[in-house]
Amino acid sequence: MRRAIYPGSFDPITNGHLDVLQRAAGIFDRLIIAVARDNAKQSLFSVDERVELIRCATAEISGIEVVPFEGLLVNFARQNQACALVRGLRAVSDFEFEFQLALMNRKLEPNLETLFLMPREEYTYISSRLVKEICRLGGHVEQFVPPNVATALRNKLQS
Numbered sequence: 001m002r003r004a005i006y007p008g009s010f011d012p013i014t015n016g017h018l019d020v021l022q023r024a025a026g027i028f029d030r031l032i033i034a035v036a037r038d039n040a041k042q043s044l045f046s047v048d049e050r051v052e053l054i055r056c057a058t059a060e061i062s063g064i065e066v067v068p069f070e071g072l073l074v075n076f077a078r079q080n081q082a083c084a085l086v087r088g089l090r091a092v093s094d095f096e097f098e099f100q101l102a103l104m105n106r107k108l109e110p111n112l113e114t115l116f117l118m119p120r121e122e123y124t125y126i127s128s129r130l131v132k133e134i135c136r137l138g139g140h141v142e143q144f145v146p147p148n149v150a151t152a153l154r155n156k157l158q159s
Helices: 015-027 047-057 073-079 092-108 128-136 147-157
Strands: 003-008 030-036 064-069 084-088 113-117
Touching: 003 015, 003 073, 015 030, 015 084, 015 113, 030 047, 047 064, 047 147, 073 092, 084 092, 092 113, 128 147
Parallel strands: 003 030, 003 084, 030 064, 084 113
Antiparallel strands: none
C-alpha cells in the first residue's frame, strides 16, 4: 500500500488545499492529512477544530485519513510508513522555501520523496491568511473554502 502525507497547518483548509488533496488521493492508496499541532503560526482554529473541519470537508473522498501531528515530519512519515510527502505550490514564490524543505527532508530520510502539486489555476491566489482577512473584514468567503469552513470562520471572526 502506497501511503503519502499531506502536511500543513490548514488554518483553515481552502478549496486550493482540497484540489491538491483530491488529486493526491487519486495517486496514492492512502493519503494522510497531517495537521500540524505545533506550527510557528498563531492559529485561529485549534488543532482539534482544524482536524474536524477537514474531516467534514473531505467526508466524500475515499482513502483519506485526517490526524493531528507534532514533531519532525520525517519521523511522522516513518511511523506511518509513508513513501511520499505531498506539497502544494501556488506560485514561484512558494518554490524556494518548499525546495529547501524537500531537500532537508531528503537528507533526513532518503527514502521519502516529495511530490509537488499545483492547484488548478482558479485556486492559485487563495491562501488561508487572505481568506481569514476577508472574513475578518466582513467579506464573503464561500467561493474560497468549503461551506462548513465558511460557517466556522463567520462564527469565529464576525461575532
